[in-house]
Structure formats: structure tokens, C-alpha cells
Amino acid sequence: MEHSGARRGGPAARGDRRAAAHVALAVNGMGSFTWDLPSGVMHYDDAALSVMGFGPGEFDGRLSTIGERMLPVELPAVEAQVDRALETKSGFSLYFRIRHPSGRLRWTHTQGHVVCDAHRRPLQVIGIVRDASQELRAIDQTEQLRQARRDRRRQADIVGYISDALVPTVTVDDVAEALTSGRLLERLDASSVVLGLVDNGRIQLIGSNGLSRALVRDFHLSSLDRALPLAEAVRTREPVFITDREEMAERYPSLAPYLPAFSRAGAAVFQPLIAHDTPIGALGLTYDGKASFTHDERTVLNALGKVVAQSLQRALLYDREHELAAGLQNAMLPGHTPRTPGLASATRYRPASARGGIGGDWYDMLTLPDGRVVAVVGDVQGHDVTAAAVMGQLRIALRAYAAEGHPAATVVARASAFLTELDTDRFATCLLVQIDPRTGHTVIVRAGHLGPVLRRADGTCTWLDVPGGLPLGLSSPGSQPGYPASETVLGAGAALLLCTDGLVEARAADIGQGCERLLGSVAGGPAEPDALADHVLSSMSAYTGEEDDVAVLVVRRGRHSGEGSRRLEVPIRSVDPDSLHAARRALRSALADWSLGPLSETAELLACELATNALLHARGDATLTVSHVPDRGPAVRLAVTDASPVSPRRRAATERSTSGRGLMLIEELAASWGVESRGNGKTVWCEVTQPPP
Incomplete structure (x- = not known):
């Protein structure tokens, strides 16, 4: 006997209809999904999970899990279309490929509709997902689809190329250089590119290619309130599309005098760069002979803006961190070196180019009451704030011991005991040189550090072979290790160069090669200490890649001081x-x-x-x-x-x-x-x- 609820269309009948709908979708290779926007959780039915290549219990409801199945080159365009649908509270229709666990690629079509609450706020997205492989294979024979696929592939390649170009960038200057390269213009088929950065209510041009020098000079720093395309893109947070020069002159009168230089330019786009919901800059592109932008092109440009914004935001954070680290490091180094009759000196510190840029390298100089000069360079183990803090304490300790008048070897031994007693689990290397500028008598003590480079008055150079002891801080508590002192005479007009190992160490080369290269750099450099220090840093940077921080100290004895006999x-x-x-x-x-x-x-x-x-x-x-x-x-x-x-x-x-x-x-x-x-x-x-x- 038939159930009465089923005859009259009751709950059982409605359940049968829902079941029949799911069966119909599954038979046609379709499934349904619901995306809950407040929680971000995605719900797929069994048929949809099959289309997406998930087995029972494999899908955890996270969007990132779906993104892992999609191709990276197609993901930015898909995200851009979904974002636009949420913004306009409409719907979307997307074709993309899914890589199944077996490695097979499947074309998939997803169609969704945005459901809003009573206040017109997006609440959820409902839709269907289906296997589009057969459909696309059937249509793929037409030239129209082949051209569309070529365009899509080219657009995806553009986003992929720019992403790859931005991966190695670290600083804002790196990002600007990558985005304004000639190869990028060729990839985009653009005639010019300009990158602007928001700075305290203004937009500053930090990179350009293909623009006239006059335009870059006159609009290098402009207020965000001015009628300019980059400023408008930042203010409105929307891309600005221009289709001809007349429109450009009408919307931005201040640019009219510069437009004759763009005789072939037909269209332009100015894309806002937004990171963490904050406009940080804008990217502008002009195109020769272009009259319009297709929907796909606009989508790619929007995706491009997101990629650039993320890289620029990362570079801004790095620059701020690097500036803070360099300021901390410089604050712990001596503010100036003493002026001593008969001696000329120069000091340099260069932070590492790696993230943070802080380390334990230092230099110091002081003049003793009897006129002798003590010069020190050293390096504390590590590249962090702790290394910099230990460096500051060790530098002051060495300075105090030297000022007390201890012999050079005793100064280094006491510094080693001091570092051991700090109990920081850090060691340090050190090179101390004590020079009498009147006689040239020089005492050298080395603690696990590179020896000094001697440049004679005739320009010939050599590494001084001096015995050394253990690095500082490796002695047992309560003991003072022995450090041998070497004595020599620094002739009139001769110079000593003291440095840390960051000046000669390269990742892919033996340190001996770096030492030989430094000898050639010192021999080929100027005699004056300041110029020599700059020359050495510049010539060695290309070899080492600036991966480590560097401290350099150059001391040169005067040629005609006449003090040696007094x-x-x-x-x-x-x-x-x-x-x-x-x-x-x-x-x-x-x-x-x-x-x-x-x-x-x-x-x-x-x-x-x-x-x-x-x-x-x-x-x-x-x-x-x-x-x-x-x-x-x-x-x-x-x-x-x-x-x-x-x-x-x-x-x-x-x-x-x-x-x-x-x-x-x-x-x-x-x-x-x-x-x-x-x-x-x-x-x-x-x-x-x-x-x-």
C-alpha cells in the first residue's frame, strides 16, 4: 500500500525529488557545492568530489586544498574572477584544469551564484561543478577555441613569468628593477612601464622604462590629490583603463604637454597595488596601437597587480627591517676614530644583504696616553641581535683592557676570559694591532682571525704570516689562554688592512681564492686609506655577493712625518x-x-x-x-x-x-x-x- 505522504507530495516525496536531482547531476558528470563565506568552508557532494578527484574522506573543506589540485599558472585568474563576483554580488563561470592524484589533467567547469543576506552582504556561494573534458575536446577543433587557449596560455605565462622574476627580489629597488626591465616589456607587448610607491600622502616614481626623462623628472613626487592616473588608481583602488591619447589629455590635463612623445601609444592601464587592504603603490603600462582591453586581459592585469603588490609589500618590510638592523649595528660601532699625528686611518662597515642584515662584525681604534694606537677588528659568531649585543660588550671590554695599558697579548687573553664568563655560547675571532706612529713598531695578536694585509710604500702587498691563538670565548672559566704576540716595523708610507672574513669568503669558492683576490685589489687600489677602503669594498662585493657583513680598517703610516726619530x-x-x-x-x-x-x-x-x-x-x-x-x-x-x-x-x-x-x-x-x-x-x-x- 502506497504511503499517503508520498501520494500527496509530502516530505517523503520531496526527499525523493532531491535524491533524484542529485542522481541526475551525477549521471551527467555534475556535482553541487556550497561555499560558506563567513567560515570559508567548502562543502562538496559525492559527485562533485569525484569530479575534483577527491576520494572518500580526502577533502578537508579548505580552499587551499582545492588550490593545490589546480595549476599554479591558472590559479591567479580564477581567484580574480571569483573576487570580482563577490564584489559585484553576481556569479561566475570558470574553466580550469585539475590534476588528479594519478597525474592526469582534467578540464573542469564550475558555475556559482553569490547569495546575500538581508543587508546585501555576501553570505554563501552555491553552484555546480562538472567534468568539461568531453565538451572542450569537442570544441577544441575550432580555431576560435585554439586561439582562446593560446591567449589564455600566454596570459598565464605572463603572470608566471612575472612571478618568477619577482621571486629572487629582496629590496624595493630589486622589485623596481625587475618590473621595469626590457624583457618584461616584451612579454607584456607594452611600450612603457612605470612603478609608483605611496609615501606619506604622495606617490613617488621608483622605476620606469620607455618614458621621457622630462615626464619622470616633473612627476617624480606628486600628491595623491592631483589629477594623475597613478594617483587616481591609488585613491579609488580601481584600475584605470585609457583607450586613446585624447581621453588621457581630457582626464589628466597636466599630462597633455608630454603626450606627443607617445606618438604610437593607443591605450594604457594603471593598476593599483593593494596589500592587506592598503594601497601601497600603482603600476602603469602603455601599449602601442592598442584600442581596447578584452575581459581576459583585464582579468590578467588584475591578477598581475596582486602578484606585484605582494612582492612590493614583502620588499617594503625587508627594507624597514634592514634599516632598523643597520641602525642598531651602527649604534654599537664607534662614532669616530681618533686622529693621531703620523697615522691616517679609515673604517668601513657593510651589513649583509641577507634578511635582517645584522651581525657581530666590528672595528675599533683608540690612542693610548703614550701616543701608540690600538686597532681592532673582530667577528662574533652568528647573525642576529644576540651577536650584535655580544659584539658591543666585547668591543667595550677590549677597549677598556687596552686603555689600562696591558700588553697586547694580555688584552686579548682577558677579552677571551670576559667572553667566556658572559656564558652566551658564542665565540668570536679578533685581530689586534698596536702601532707606534713615531717609530713604526707594531705588535700583532691574532685570535682565530685573518691576519692583516701589508701594503708597502712601493705598492706591493702580502698577507703577514703571524701565529695565532684560539677564538675568544673558548677558554675554560677562570683561565686566560695564551696568545702569541708578533712584532714588526711598519715602514713610512706603508699601510695595514684589517678585515673580517666576509670580505673574502664566497659561497662557491675556496677562501684562499678570496684572499688572493683581496691582495690584488689592495695592490691595485689607491694609497689614501679612505679611497683604498672604498675601492676594496667595491671590488670584492661582486666576488662575495655581500652575503656576510664586513668590517674593514685601514691604517697608513705617514711618509714624511719625521716623528720616528723623536x-x-x-x-x-x-x-x-x-x-x-x-x-x-x-x-x-x-x-x-x-x-x-x-x-x-x-x-x-x-x-x-x-x-x-x-x-x-x-x-x-x-x-x-x-x-x-x-x-x-x-x-x-x-x-x-x-x-x-x-x-x-x-x-x-x-x-x-x-x-x-x-x-x-x-x-x-x-x-x-x-x-x-x-x-x-x-x-x-x-x-x-x-x-x-
């Missing part, structure tokens, strides 16, 4: 009474050679007082250093260094006292005097000048 250093032995007499004779002879004879009597007296105090109270050897002070007229500086950290004290001296008058004499006869802590001892100094007549 410094005297004499040891005074506590076990040799004659050494003090020998020091007085050497001082008298030196002052006579320097034409400072009138200072001899006072200088000898004070030198004896300083040396005697050191021998009596320090209970060890001492060193007398005498140097000419040229910028104070006839003047000489006397300094006695000993191993005692105790500073001299002035004591009251009676008529019968045998001591206590030394500092009184120094105060009375010297123009100035002082005591400097040297870490492992002290230096007492004074300056003797010619009294005014």
Missing part, C-alpha cells in the same frame, strides 16, 4: 746602577738631536726624580719614555712606567729629610704632570716646556 725609550734596571746614568746620557743626546737643548737641564732633573722614585718604591725595573710634543712649541714629555700599582703621594719634607722632595720639584718645574693606571702597574708623567721670556 721618541726615546730606555730601560732602567734595578740591579744595574749604571742604567740610570745611561738613561740621562741618552736623554741629553736625544734633546740635542731634536734641537731641544735648552730643556735638557730641567728634563734631566725631573727624569732622574721620576726614575729614582720608581726604583725606590716600586722595587723593580722601570722604563723611561721621552717624546717630543710638537704641538706645544719646544716641549718634551717624560714618562716612567713601573710594575707597582701604588700611586706616589706627596709628603711633607723638612730640612733634614732625605726624601719627599721629588713631587715638589715636579710640581714646580713641570708644565703639567699626572699618574695613569696601567692595569699591571702605573705610569707617572710630566711635560717640560720652555718658559716664556
Whole structure:
């Protein structure tokens, strides 16, 4: 007996009709789908899943899963048409190919309709999907379809080509260069291209090709309020299509004087570049002999705008990060290097071109109280903020140890112990060079770092072969590893180049090749330190690719400074009474050679007082250093260094006292005097000048 609900068209009858509809769709190779817009979830029935190549339970409802089955060259055009349908609240009809798990390609046709709520807001998309392979194979014999497929393939190739061209770009300049290349114009069949970037209420032209210089110059930076096509595209967020020059002159009068230069230009498009719902720029293209844009061409240009916008947004973020990183790095480097008579120097720091651009390379220079100069370059392991922070601490520690007067090897050893105690799990390499600009005496200490390059006065170059120790920070806690010190003489007119390994290391070459290349660059460069540093960085950048940050320090001793003979250093032995007499004779002879004879009597007296105090109270050897002070007229500086950290004290001296008058004499006869802590001892100094007549 037939169910009464079925006879009267009740629920059972309606269910039968729905089932029959699904069966009919499946028989014809069709299925249905529902796309819930608020959640983004896509629902396919069993027939639709079969068309899309999904087995039972394989589809997770995500749009990205569908995109993985589609061809990458066709995906941007499909997305553009769907976006347009959602914007206009209409529908779409799409043909695209699906790659099944077996690798077979199938043409698929999808037709959808946008359903809105009571407020005209898109709520869901319903539609059908079907296998279009037979249909397209039947029509494929016609010339019209073959031409359409060629056009579609060409348009997809254009998007694919531009995507490939933008993949290696990093900075905004890279993006501008890629988009304005001649090969891109050929691919697009365009006669000119211009790229503009939004900057604080203005649009700035950052790249162009095929435009007159006058036009680029006059509209290089324009307000977004002006009647200009790029500005209009940014303001309205819609592409601007122009089909002839008369229309261009009518809509944008300020461009009329420049249009005669485009004698063959017939059409133009100005596409807004929108990233994260924010206009960041615009792209303009002009075409020779073109009178209109087809629907497919407009779709491709819209897809092109999205691809360019994503790359430009990524480049903007990189440039900001790189600027911040470079600012942090530069803030941790010394603001200036000291000026020392007899020495010329130059320093350079170049951040890496990789993302972030921050590292642990550094340089530093300081002048010691006795006139010697300490130059340092180093590299902390890693390329991150931690490496930069450790670099800043290590640079300051090295500077402090050197300023205390420790020997060069001790400075490096203490810095290694300091880095170990920081417990950062980072190590560092370092090269320290101590130079006396008057004599050229040079002490070199190397800790796992490249040695210096010596450029002699005649222009010949060599790497100095100096022994080295372990990198800093690899010693055990509480110990100070030994670092050998090498001594040499830097001749007049000679220069030393100190650098980090980023200057010579290339990804696809042995470091030895980079070292040889650097020798040739230094030998072929100018002699002046600033020019030499720029020359070396420029010539080596093409070889290394700027993949690592680089610190460079160049120090050059003057050719005709005349300072080499105006410094005297004499040891005074506590076990040799004659050494003090020998020091007085050497001082008298030196002052006579320097034409400072009138200072001899006072200088000898004070030198004896300083040396005697050191021998009596320090209970060890001492060193007398005498140097000419040229910028104070006839003047000489006397300094006695000993191993005692105790500073001299002035004591009251009676008529019968045998001591206590030394500092009184120094105060009375010297123009100035002082005591400097040297870490492992002290230096007492004074300056003797010619009294005014």
C-alpha cells in the first residue's frame, strides 16, 4: 500500500525529488557545492568530489586544498574572477584544469551564484561543478577555441613569468628593477612601464622604462590629490583603463604637454597595488596601437597587480627591517676614530644583504696616553641581535683592557676570559694591532682571525704570516689562554688592512681564492686609506655577493712625518746602577738631536726624580719614555712606567729629610704632570716646556 505522504507530495516525496536531482547531476558528470563565506568552508557532494578527484574522506573543506589540485599558472585568474563576483554580488563561470592524484589533467567547469543576506552582504556561494573534458575536446577543433587557449596560455605565462622574476627580489629597488626591465616589456607587448610607491600622502616614481626623462623628472613626487592616473588608481583602488591619447589629455590635463612623445601609444592601464587592504603603490603600462582591453586581459592585469603588490609589500618590510638592523649595528660601532699625528686611518662597515642584515662584525681604534694606537677588528659568531649585543660588550671590554695599558697579548687573553664568563655560547675571532706612529713598531695578536694585509710604500702587498691563538670565548672559566704576540716595523708610507672574513669568503669558492683576490685589489687600489677602503669594498662585493657583513680598517703610516726619530725609550734596571746614568746620557743626546737643548737641564732633573722614585718604591725595573710634543712649541714629555700599582703621594719634607722632595720639584718645574693606571702597574708623567721670556 502506497504511503499517503508520498501520494500527496509530502516530505517523503520531496526527499525523493532531491535524491533524484542529485542522481541526475551525477549521471551527467555534475556535482553541487556550497561555499560558506563567513567560515570559508567548502562543502562538496559525492559527485562533485569525484569530479575534483577527491576520494572518500580526502577533502578537508579548505580552499587551499582545492588550490593545490589546480595549476599554479591558472590559479591567479580564477581567484580574480571569483573576487570580482563577490564584489559585484553576481556569479561566475570558470574553466580550469585539475590534476588528479594519478597525474592526469582534467578540464573542469564550475558555475556559482553569490547569495546575500538581508543587508546585501555576501553570505554563501552555491553552484555546480562538472567534468568539461568531453565538451572542450569537442570544441577544441575550432580555431576560435585554439586561439582562446593560446591567449589564455600566454596570459598565464605572463603572470608566471612575472612571478618568477619577482621571486629572487629582496629590496624595493630589486622589485623596481625587475618590473621595469626590457624583457618584461616584451612579454607584456607594452611600450612603457612605470612603478609608483605611496609615501606619506604622495606617490613617488621608483622605476620606469620607455618614458621621457622630462615626464619622470616633473612627476617624480606628486600628491595623491592631483589629477594623475597613478594617483587616481591609488585613491579609488580601481584600475584605470585609457583607450586613446585624447581621453588621457581630457582626464589628466597636466599630462597633455608630454603626450606627443607617445606618438604610437593607443591605450594604457594603471593598476593599483593593494596589500592587506592598503594601497601601497600603482603600476602603469602603455601599449602601442592598442584600442581596447578584452575581459581576459583585464582579468590578467588584475591578477598581475596582486602578484606585484605582494612582492612590493614583502620588499617594503625587508627594507624597514634592514634599516632598523643597520641602525642598531651602527649604534654599537664607534662614532669616530681618533686622529693621531703620523697615522691616517679609515673604517668601513657593510651589513649583509641577507634578511635582517645584522651581525657581530666590528672595528675599533683608540690612542693610548703614550701616543701608540690600538686597532681592532673582530667577528662574533652568528647573525642576529644576540651577536650584535655580544659584539658591543666585547668591543667595550677590549677597549677598556687596552686603555689600562696591558700588553697586547694580555688584552686579548682577558677579552677571551670576559667572553667566556658572559656564558652566551658564542665565540668570536679578533685581530689586534698596536702601532707606534713615531717609530713604526707594531705588535700583532691574532685570535682565530685573518691576519692583516701589508701594503708597502712601493705598492706591493702580502698577507703577514703571524701565529695565532684560539677564538675568544673558548677558554675554560677562570683561565686566560695564551696568545702569541708578533712584532714588526711598519715602514713610512706603508699601510695595514684589517678585515673580517666576509670580505673574502664566497659561497662557491675556496677562501684562499678570496684572499688572493683581496691582495690584488689592495695592490691595485689607491694609497689614501679612505679611497683604498672604498675601492676594496667595491671590488670584492661582486666576488662575495655581500652575503656576510664586513668590517674593514685601514691604517697608513705617514711618509714624511719625521716623528720616528723623536721618541726615546730606555730601560732602567734595578740591579744595574749604571742604567740610570745611561738613561740621562741618552736623554741629553736625544734633546740635542731634536734641537731641544735648552730643556735638557730641567728634563734631566725631573727624569732622574721620576726614575729614582720608581726604583725606590716600586722595587723593580722601570722604563723611561721621552717624546717630543710638537704641538706645544719646544716641549718634551717624560714618562716612567713601573710594575707597582701604588700611586706616589706627596709628603711633607723638612730640612733634614732625605726624601719627599721629588713631587715638589715636579710640581714646580713641570708644565703639567699626572699618574695613569696601567692595569699591571702605573705610569707617572710630566711635560717640560720652555718658559716664556
